[in-house]
Amino acid sequence: MKHSFKKFIGFMILIAVLIGTLAACGEENAGMEKDNKRTAQAMDQYTSQVPVPQYSFPWVRYVVKQIMDAQQAGVSTFTYVYNPFLGIMRWSCNSLGYPIPGGTQMTSPDQVIDRNEGDVVVAQAEPSGVYPPETAAATMILCVDVEGRTFVRYEEDYVTTVPFPVQIIDGVEVPLEGYDPSFTIDTTKK
Numbered sequence: 365m366k367h368s369f370k371k372f373i374g375f376m377i378l379i380a381v382l383i384g385t386l387a388a389c390g391e392e393n394a395g396m397e398k399d400n401k402r403t404a405q406a407m408d409q410y411t412s413q414v415p416v417p418q419y420s421f422p423w424v425r426y427v428v429k430q431i432m433d434a435q436q437a438g439v440s441t442f443t444y445v446y447n448p449f450l451g452i453m454r455w456s457c458n459s460l461g462y463p464i465p466g467g468t469q470m471t472s473p474d475q476v477i478d479r480n481e482g483d484v485v486v487a488q489a490e491p492s493g494v495y496p497p498e499t500a501a502a503t504m505i506l507c508v509d510v511e512g513r514t515f516v517r518y519e520e521d522y523v524t525t526v527p528f529p530v531q532i533i534d535g536v537e538v539p540l541e542g543y544d545p546s547f548t549i550d551t552t553k554k
Contacts, residue, residue, distance in 0.1 A: 421554055430549050434527075435461045436492055440546040443505050443525040444537070453532050454521060457507035460514060462525050466502025469495045 443459040446452065470493070474485060490496060505517040505525075527545040530537040 423554060426553060427549055427551065432491055434547045437461075438506075439527065440508075441525045441527055442529045443507065443523060444530065444532075445519050446522045446524070448522050451535060457505065457509075457517065459525060460506040460508060463503040463505045463519075463523050464494075465496045465500035466504060466518065466520075467497030467500045468504075469497075471495070 438460040441459045441462060442456065443463060444456045445454045447454050502518060502520045503523045505519060505523065506514055507517050508514050524537065526537075526539075527547055528543045529540045531540055532538070
């Protein structure tokens, strides 16, 4: 009989602990809900005081489109690779377009887990149809040799690509005289 009573007391303690735990979870969720509600109220207030701007002409978007058009067209560029530890240019090449981050993919690495519950995050492809990574330590460069053949250079050092040749003078990139940029951006439209 004493053994059954001990089991009963143990069972009652277990039930009390479970009820206490569930109550604490409810309090935590209620606290989170309060925080979320206050944050939403604050954001509503901030937005009414400082609304999101709306412009008659999207100038930045216009410039970005021109850059993407030049990239897609494979304009002539010049690419320079620097060693970040020595602070020197390691090599350079005539190139096509702008370098492609090493982790760029043709398909999205993300997927939809469940379309029926809540919001899901799905990567948005660039207009060029690829999915560049958020960060990348490597770059793929389309170099052009003296005979006009294109080859890919994989690089992990810092890469700079410009639409004109430069020379390094005292560690500073200086455009070579007598060369026009291979493309320019129209900044006059407003």
